[in-house]
Amino acid sequence: MSLPHAILTALLEKPSSGLELTRRFDKSIGFFWSATHQQIYRELNRLERDGLIHALPQPPSRGQRKEYEVLAAGRAELTRWVAENQDPKPIRDPLLLRLRAATVVGSGGLADELRRHLGLHRQQLALYEEIERHDFPAEEEADENRLQHHILRAGLSLETFWVEWLTRTLADLPPEGG
Amino acid sequence: MSLPHAILTALLEKPSSGLELTRRFDKSIGFFWSATHQQIYRELNRLERDGLIHALPQPPSRGQRKEYEVLAAGRAELTRWVAENQDPKPIRDPLLLRLRAATVVGSGGLADELRRHLGLHRQQLALYEEIERHDFPAEEEADENRLQHHILRAGLSLETFWVEWLTRTLADLPPEGG
DNA sequence: TGCGTCATGTAAGGAGTTACATGATTTA
DNA sequence: TAAATCATGTAACTCCTTACATGACGCA
Numbered sequence: 123m124s125l126p127h128a129i130l131t132a133l134l135e136k137p138s139s140g141l142e143l144t145r146r147f148d149k150s151i152g153f154f155w156s157a158t159h160q161q162i163y164r165e166l167n168r169l170e171r172d173g174l175i176h177a178l179p180q181p182p183s184r185g186q187r188k189e190y191e192v193l194a195a196g197r198a199e200l201t202r203w204v205a206e207n208q209d210p211k212p213i214r215d216p217l218l219l220r221l222r223a224a225t226v227v228g229s230g231g232l233a234d235e236l237r238r239h240l241g242l243h244r245q246q247l248a249l250y251e252e253i254e255r256h257d258f259p260a261e262e263e264a265d266e267n268r269l270q271h272h273i274l275r276a277g278l279s280l281e282t283f284w285v286e287w288l289t290r291t292l293a294d295l296p297p298e299g300g
Numbered sequence: 301m302s303l304p305h306a307i308l309t310a311l312l313e314k315p316s317s318g319l320e321l322t323r324r325f326d327k328s329i330g331f332f333w334s335a336t337h338q339q340i341y342r343e344l345n346r347l348e349r350d351g352l353i354h355a356l357p358q359p360p361s362r363g364q365r366k367e368y369e370v371l372a373a374g375r376a377e378l379t380r381w382v383a384e385n386q387d388p389k390p391i392r393d394p395l396l397l398r399l400r401a402a403t404v405v406g407s408g409g410l411a412d413e414l415r416r417h418l419g420l421h422r423q424q425l426a427l428y429e430e431i432e433r434h435d436f437p438a439e440e441e442a443d444e445n446r447l448q449h450h451i452l453r454a455g456l457s458l459e460t461f462w463v464e465w466l467t468r469t470l471a472d473l474p475p476e477g478g
Numbered sequence: 479t480g481c482g483t484c485a486t487g488t489a490a491g492g493a494g495t496t497a498c499a500t501g502a503t504t505t506a
Numbered sequence: 507t508a509a510a511t512c513a514t515g516t517a518a519c520t521c522c523t524t525a526c527a528t529g530a531c532g533c534a
Contacts, residue, residue, distance in 0.1 A: 153391065
């Protein structure tokens, strides 16, 4: 049940409409919890029904911009959720699964796919590095910024892992077939 | 659509019944693609219906062990899937999301949860290290083993990442509240 | 014959994805 | 007034999760 809490977090930072949230989920929070606009609208309705957020006054009709704000109950729920016990999910990665399958049916064509992934992860890594340069330039940081910097560093480390691992695995893959 | 291919891989390694597969998914393949027995039985029925596997002769009745084997079409499908174009999924991690929420509502109670995760990741790392010692002791490896070793190294690296990142983040977290 | 275990399955619901539908506003 | 765009929403489907149901077999 992460999506409602992702939305509460985004709304606490800034009251928004569904479309605005959708756009903000294309970056920032969306880097580690993506969502489509359909999910977001559905979840906004649920959160409002449950009394965790409410729409700011105005529009009765469809196609009209509707802005939401977090209520006290919503903030309380988010606070509770932050410290809740939730076991880490085991790794679930289709690429590792495909490598495993390749040990059985051969790695024909896999090298190209690994190279493609390597390119994509390099891109994402470059993006995170740019964000770090832009948002965390100074040496000394306020406590709140330090936490955000740690989150970004997680993204940087994970992308770095993929780049290194793909490079090594590719170097070891037979040129054709398997 | 990874689960059917995970099952095909497992069945190619060794024809099995649903319950056997469930147990094998608790380790090995399950380390990067977990599945419950309900998923597995449903998927076995679909794979049989689609002509990718078939049940070995015998049991007409419920509660009877039913063993499956991969057909040529199943092997072909798996071979195709291994080299298919599939974009890597963006990171989707509830813990990072909770850290992000903590920058808004405060990190009260989070330190305990991070310590708990640290312990769990250390356990998993130790397990992978044991597997590495047991399954990949020698210096020289056959090509097939090298690929399997790379897969295990991915698990080792990812757990190592979490241990290091959690340690650093914890060291930076204020002792009480936020 | 009753109990535990092996083994396969059903039911219901949560969460995410893809495709499509509809109303309001801007602008050419 | 027609088109493009902004904005919110429906519908259908797949996948995963949790809880429960049922049959067969061994054994005390």
